[in-house]
Amino acid sequence: MKIFYSLLTSALSLFAISASAQHYVLSTPKTSIAVTANQDGNAYIQYYGAKIEQNDIQGLFNVRSNFTRPLYPQHGYNNNKEEAISAILPDGNTSLDLAVASAGRSSDPTGQLLVVTLKDKVYPVQVKVYFKAYNGTDIISTWSDITNLGKRDIKLNRYCSAFMPLQRGDNYLVHMHGAWAAENEIDNTPVPNGEIVLAEKDGMRTAWVNNPSIMMTLDGSPREESGQVFGGTLLWSGNYKIRCVASNRRLTVIAGINEDNSQYTLEGGETFTTPEFAMTFSNEGKGGVSRAFHTWARKYALQHGDRLRDILLNSWEGVYFDISQPKMEEMMANVHKLGGELFVMDDGWFGNKYPRNNGTSSLGDWTVDTRKLPGGIKSLTEAAKRHGVKFGIWIEPEMANIKSELYEKHPDWILQVKNRKPTVGRGGTQVLLDLCNPKVQDFVYSVTDNLMKENPDIAYIKWDCNFSLMDWGSTYLPADRQSELNVRYHMGLRKVLQRIRTKYPDLVIQCCASGGGRISYGFLPWFDEFWCSDNTDAFQRLFIQWGTSHFYPAIAMAAHVSASPNHQTKRETPFKFRFDVAMQGRLGIELDPAKMSNQEREFATRAIASYKEIRPVVQLGDLYRLISPFEHKCISALMYASPDKSKLVVYAYNLNYLYYQGVPTIKLTGADENKVYRIKDLTPWDASKPCPLNGKTVSGRVLHNSGLQLDASLNSPMASVVLELVAE
Ligand code: DGJ
Secondary structure, eight states: OHHHHHHHHHHHHHHHHSTTEEEEEEEOSSEEEEEEEETTSOEEEEEEEEOOOGGGHHHHHHHOOSOOEESSOBSSSSOOSOOSEEEEOTTSOOOOOEEEEEEEEEEETTEEEEEEEEEESSSSEEEEEEEEEETTSSOEEEEEEEEEOSSSOEEEEEEEEEEEEEOOSBOEEEEEEOOTTSOOEEEEEEOOSEEEEEEOOSSSSTTSSEEEEEEEESBSSOOSSSBOEEEEEEOOSSOEEEEEEEOSSOEEEEEEEOOTTOOEEEOTTOEEEOOOEEEEEESBHHHHHHHHHHHHIIIIISTTTTSOOOOEEESHHHHTTOOOHHHHHHHHHHHHHHTOOEEEEOSOSBOSSSOOSSTTSOTTOOSBOTTTOTTHHHHHHHHHHHTTOEEEEEEOTTEEESSSHHHHHOGGGBOOOTTSOOOOOGGGTEEEBOTTSHHHHHHHHHHHHHHHHHOTTEEEEEEOOOOOOOOOOOSSSOGGGGGGHHHHHHHHHHHHHHHHHHHOTTOEEEEOBTTBTTOSTTTGGGOSEEEOOSOOOHHHHHHHHHHHTTTSOGGGEEEEEEOSSOTTTOOOOOHHHHHHHHTTSEEEEESOGGGSOHHHHHHHHHHHHHHHHHHHHHHHSEEEEEEOGGGTOSEEEEEEEOTTSSEEEEEEEEOSOOTTOOOOOBOOTTSOTTOEEEEEESOOSSTTOOOTTTTOEEEHHHHHHTOBOOHHHHOSTTOEEEEEEEEO
16 A cells, blocks of 8 residues: 555656646745646645745655645546545546646736636536635635536536645644534544544534534644644535545545535536635644634625624513513613613514514514514614614524414425425424525515615614524425535525625624524625624633634624523623623623613723723734633633734633632733733723732733733632733
8 A cells, every 4th residue: 555655656746847737836925835737637736834935846846745636636537535526427427537728827806816727538527726815814715616518417426615635744633613502612633544524414503513614733732822733614604524534644624515415416507616615824823823814804704804893782681582662772772871882682573463472483574563663663773873872683584483474475485395294493383494496585685675675774683593404305496406405505595695795785794593503604704793602601601702713703703791690501700700701702782781780880881991992902903812711720811912012902711710729820922022011900890999910011021921920810719800901
């Protein structure tokens, strides 16, 4: 076996330096990918890592032997290894034989592209493999266009987005794993020889169990600010699969739509574009990967990434389904008094024949329940104006209940399997609409469009999704296309979201799916933010937000202060602790402010004012994770820094108090060693008793090398501090 490998390797190296070869290096400020397209047929990935120059390529070939891999390997012919594509041709031939037709560079307004066009030597099949370096970021993405150049149908069995070799060595896979109310825990796994598969099958909440994102270390166990780390995330909202295939000598990441039960028929002349897989490489550990994705997200991968987010009150945990005009108005007035800027009315406002009083009915009937809101939405947007806040509203437009006027009128609009009873979800009656059907796409679009046409002052929509794809059947798709259901559902959803974005570019839209079921770059291009979790317990949120921050930026992370004891975990936490945790992300409140004590109200008003002061650093700055809550070192800490490092915001929490314990020193990687900072306690519980470090100055060098000692502030159960450090 070994002999075979080395023969193959030297053959590849020969190809790589053959005279007909065209070598391409595509770079970002800190990373490069190198691809060779030989005019005599084959194309290879030669390198992905820290930045190199075009004239480094020969040196690379001189000293490396086990990296070079085919660019987009095919199934069925001259290949006994992993594949990027597999198809059944019209005559039953199950193979492809792809060869380079052309290669070249181009650019679009957001990046530099490299495109290699492969064509089958005999059959009319073309694959274009793209790499794009996004301007002003360290992200390179890859995807492909698969085209049927003939007239007869081709069946696609596998259609990957990325086939990425990585350097095999002491590799660890880092990924986010979770469940409802426990999203995005961090798993660190040494990569064994064999295969690790991360895949999602829920169909709808496709980021819940395993997020479609991975980091892979190349030089040992994962560290925050040192070590070589690859990062990749798939921009697909439906079922996906990421495979890490390893042997003694090789490691390959293969990512794309989950092809299980998803054969796709490519008609004559049709092109199937696979979703992008966005990648980065860091010499600064996991922290470098996270910062690269955060920068790219704000620039390109979510809505309004440069616009500061409003501080909001959401009605859900305050009143649940108990919506009424006076209560909504009272909440608006109260959040305004605290310094909030937006009020969001959650579930429970709609349903005419079937009023939405709990989860058992009404989804699909998006008309206001005038028993609860006699003046309709209009009177709420007007009230919001009077109370000095913007207005937002909750919808769950991809769903219906069996108990709804919509289902009575259009029973064929739900996903359903022939000769079987519909599987139902929440409330025993929830079902999923069939977004493969263009009529249903129009309906789902109209939910937002009608609300906005009738109430142009709506500033914010919370788009929820609380069910899975359980019944793989569409009355719209023909019998021989049922296997395309999940792919076509998400193509339909994209169309709807794109239509909404085209017509309402300024609307703020939150992506929610029973909490964090859709925290994914597959959704974010159309959304401003996501709801991290239905678990609003500040203690557990520290873990959830820590994990989520590995790929997703604070500006998109909705984090709300809720009641104590917490409604999900029943844990009691101090009011200040809850604020100090929510202020890590896009700050919001999710309780009834009328139930706050006077002292809580006074504190909340001060904390909200402080948050406004640091909002640009939190939402637009660079994240440094300092002490992980998962390491159980008694405290956890993180920091945001403005791009010029003139402002730092440090958060620290005691999670595991023991009497007479030592509180670890917090070293501020990310502080500018040449600056001197003045410290301010942003959220003292008693305004007249800030923490002992308040007002002191300290150099970046000391912060970096010695660190902050916060014993006095953190030496009690669930103690916390938020400090602002401003360069003098
Ligand atoms: C699930 C969401 O995650 C909650 O925040 C809330 O909006 C409920 N749905 C409403 O039904």
